[in-house]
Amino acid sequence: MQANLYALGAIALWASLASLGVSLTHVPPFLLTGIALIIGSVPAWPFVLRDPSQWRIPVRTLALGVYGLFAYHFLLFIALRHAPPVEANLVNYLWPLFIVVLAPVVLPGVALRLPHVLAALLGFGGAAIAIVGGRELSGTLAWGYLPALAAAFIWATYSLLTKRVAAFPTTAIGLFGLVSGALSLLCHAVLEPAVALQPRDWALLAVLGLGPLGASFFLWDKALKLGDARHIGILSYITPLASTALLLVVSGRPFSWSIALATVMIIGAAVMGMRAR
Structure with a gap:
C-alpha cells in the first residue's frame, strides 16, 4: 500500500506536466x-552536503539514471x-x-499472469481514449514514432533495472537529474536557438522542476523500491487520464464521454491488477 501511495504521488505530479507545459510552449524543449x-x-x-557518500554510486548506476532521465x-x-x-504521445504511453x-x-522471481496482461491492455485502452479524446487520428506514417517507441521502452526498462543494480539511496536521483539536466542544456546549446527567459518563465520552471521533473x-x-512493478505499471495509466482532465479544468473546456469511459477503464484495470496476486 505504501508503494502505491508513492506511485500515486508521482502520477499526481506528472499529471500537471501538460498544463505547465502549455504555459511554457515558447521555451525550447x-x-x-x-x-x-x-x-x-x-x-x-x-542531504548530500550532510553526507556526500550518498552520491558516491557506481558508474553503472549513474549511467542507468542518465539513461532513464536524459535519454x-x-x-x-x-x-x-x-x-x-x-x-x-499515445505511442509513448x-x-x-x-x-x-x-x-x-x-x-x-516475478511471474506474469493473464490478469496482469488483461489489466495492462485495458489500461492502455483507457489511456488511448483519454489522449485521443474522440479526435480522428492521423494515418500519417512518420519516422518520429520510432523514437516515441524507444522512449517508452527506455522509461520502462529504467524503472525495472533500478531494482537490478546495487542498492542506492533515493537521494541519488538528484545526481541523475543534475547530470541529465546538464546534458539537456548541452543539447540546447547545440540544437536550439537562444532565448531570453522572463521572471514568470523562471517561476513556472521552478514549479515544473520541483514537481513533475x-x-x-x-x-x-x-x-519501485517498495512495491510490485506490475501493479505500479498498471496504476501509471492514471497519468494521461489525470493530465487530460486537468487540462480541461485549466482551459475551461467541458468533460466529455471519452474522459468518463477512460476513467472507468483505467480504474477497472487498476482493480484487476491489484487483485492479480
Missing part, C-alpha cells in the same frame, strides 16, 4: 528540460518534432504496458 531537471535535483543537495526526454522530444504529437510485460524478463522521480524511485 531541451532548455526547459535542462533547467527543470537541475532545479529538480536541488531537494537532494542538503527518455531526448527521444520523446525528437518524436514530438517528427510525428503528430497526439499519436506520438506504451511504457506502463512495457513495465508489466517486461517485469518477468528483467526481475527474477523533480519530486516525482524521487517518489517513483521509492515506489
Whole structure:
C-alpha cells in the first residue's frame, strides 16, 4: 500500500506536466528540460552536503539514471518534432504496458499472469481514449514514432533495472537529474536557438522542476523500491487520464464521454491488477 501511495504521488505530479507545459510552449524543449531537471535535483543537495557518500554510486548506476532521465526526454522530444504529437504521445504511453510485460524478463522471481496482461491492455485502452479524446487520428506514417517507441521502452526498462543494480539511496536521483539536466542544456546549446527567459518563465520552471521533473522521480524511485512493478505499471495509466482532465479544468473546456469511459477503464484495470496476486 505504501508503494502505491508513492506511485500515486508521482502520477499526481506528472499529471500537471501538460498544463505547465502549455504555459511554457515558447521555451525550447531541451532548455526547459535542462533547467527543470537541475532545479529538480536541488531537494537532494542538503542531504548530500550532510553526507556526500550518498552520491558516491557506481558508474553503472549513474549511467542507468542518465539513461532513464536524459535519454527518455531526448527521444520523446525528437518524436514530438517528427510525428503528430497526439499519436506520438499515445505511442509513448506504451511504457506502463512495457513495465508489466517486461517485469518477468528483467526481475527474477516475478511471474506474469493473464490478469496482469488483461489489466495492462485495458489500461492502455483507457489511456488511448483519454489522449485521443474522440479526435480522428492521423494515418500519417512518420519516422518520429520510432523514437516515441524507444522512449517508452527506455522509461520502462529504467524503472525495472533500478531494482537490478546495487542498492542506492533515493537521494541519488538528484545526481541523475543534475547530470541529465546538464546534458539537456548541452543539447540546447547545440540544437536550439537562444532565448531570453522572463521572471514568470523562471517561476513556472521552478514549479515544473520541483514537481513533475523533480519530486516525482524521487517518489517513483521509492515506489519501485517498495512495491510490485506490475501493479505500479498498471496504476501509471492514471497519468494521461489525470493530465487530460486537468487540462480541461485549466482551459475551461467541458468533460466529455471519452474522459468518463477512460476513467472507468483505467480504474477497472487498476482493480484487476491489484487483485492479480
